[in-house]
Amino acid sequence: MLPRLSPLITSHEQLGAKFTTFGGWKMPIRFGSIIEEHNCVRNAVGKFDVSHMGQIYLDGKDAEYLTNKLVSNNVTRLRDNQAQYAMITDDNGIILDDTLVYRNSSESFMFIPNAGHDEEMFLRWAHFRDKWDLDVTIKNSTNEIAMFAIQGPLAVDSIDALSPDSLSDLKRFTTTITTISGITCTVSRTGYTGEDGFELLLSSNDAVTLWDALDFPPCGLGSRDTLRTEMGFLLSGQDFNHQTNPRTPFEAGVDFTVDLGQDFIGRDALLELHSKELSLNFIGFSLSERSIPRPGSAILNDVGEQIGVVTSGTLSPTLDLPIGLGYVPPSYSSIGSSFQVAIRNSFKPATICSTPFINPQ
Secondary structure (H helix, E strand, O other), X not given: OOOEEOOOHHHXXXXXXXXEEEOOEEEEEXXXXXXXXXXXXXXXXXXXXXXXXXXXXEEOOOHHHXXXXXXXXXXXXXXXXXXXXXXXXXXXXXXXXXXXXXEEEOXXXXXXXXXXXXHHHHHHHHHHHHHOOOOOEEEEOXXXXXXXXXXXXXXXXXXXXXXXXXXXXXXXXXXXXXXXXXXXXXXXXXXXXXXXXXXXXXXXXXXXXXXXXXXXXXXXXXXXXXXXXXXXXXXXXXXXXXOOEOOOOOOOOOHHHOOOOOOOOOHXXXXXXXXXXXXXXXXXXXXXXXXXXXXXXXXXXXXXXXXXXXXXXXXXXXXXXXXXXXXXXXXXXXXXXXXXXXXXXXXXXXXEXXXXXXXXX
C-alpha cells in the first residue's frame, strides 16, 4: 500500500528532507541534523509538519455524550474553545490510542487521533453512535486539514507577530480561530515537545502558502521524538500498543487522564484495577555509558533476570546523555534504583530518573 502524503510533500522534497514512513504516512524525519533541529526548538523556535495526525469532527446534540463515553477523561468539564488530554480504552481498560479532545461548543467537538488511527477511530465513534441511536454527525477531515506545530521559547512571540489577535494571551490547552499571515487557522496552545508554542490547523489548500510564510527552521519527526522523549511523553504504537504492548492508563503513568467518576468504555475494568498493585510501572532511566537503548531491549536485574522492557530510547541532545523509557515491576521503579539494559550483546548499567528528564524554561 502506498503511504499517505502530507500536503507539503513537494515542499519537503525541495528542501532535501530525509523521509520515513510513520503510521502509514511518508513524513520528513529530518531536514538537516536532528540534533540541530532539537536544539533549535529548545533554544529558539522551529516548525513541524504534523499533518499525519488525525482530525475527527463531531456535530450534533449528542456529540458531547458520545465523546464522553469513548474517552477516559471528562469532557463535560470543558468550556468552549478548551482542549483536554485523554485516553481511548477498550472494555478491559487497555489503551487503544491517546488523544486531544477539543470543545468548540456544546454541540461541536473535535479530537486528534494519532497517525494511522483516524479511520479506526472514525469507525469506532460511528459504531457507537449507531448502536446508541445518537444525534451526531461525524466527519474524518484528516485528508482535508493540514496541521503544523510551532514550538520553542520564541514560538509564542513569533506567531503573535503574524496575527492580528493577541495570541500570547491564549492560555494553555485553549484554542481560537484567527489568521496567521493572512491564512485562517484554528490555533491551539498545545504541543508535544515540552516547550511553549502553538499547533495550527488549516485547510490543506493553504498549507504551502502558510508553511512558506513561517520563516522558522523546519524540523522533522526525528527531533520531535528526541524532544518528547526528554519530556517522558508517550508515543502511541511504541510506549503502548493495543496488540504488542497492551497497557492501561495506570501502567502507562497517565492516570491523571482517567475520571473514574464518569461512565466510559473501560471504566469498570479500570475501577477494579485501581485498588490493586500494578504489575508494571512506566519509568524513565539514564545510562552512564554512551550506548543508546532501543525499543524492545531487555531490562535486567543485577542477577541477569529480565524484569522489563525498553519502549523508547535516545541520546538526549540537551543532556548529552543516553536516556530511555520502559516498564519494570513496582519493586524496581523507585527513583535512583539501578538495573541493566541489554544493548548489542552487552549489559549497560542504568539508573531510574524522574521524568521529565529536563525542565524547559
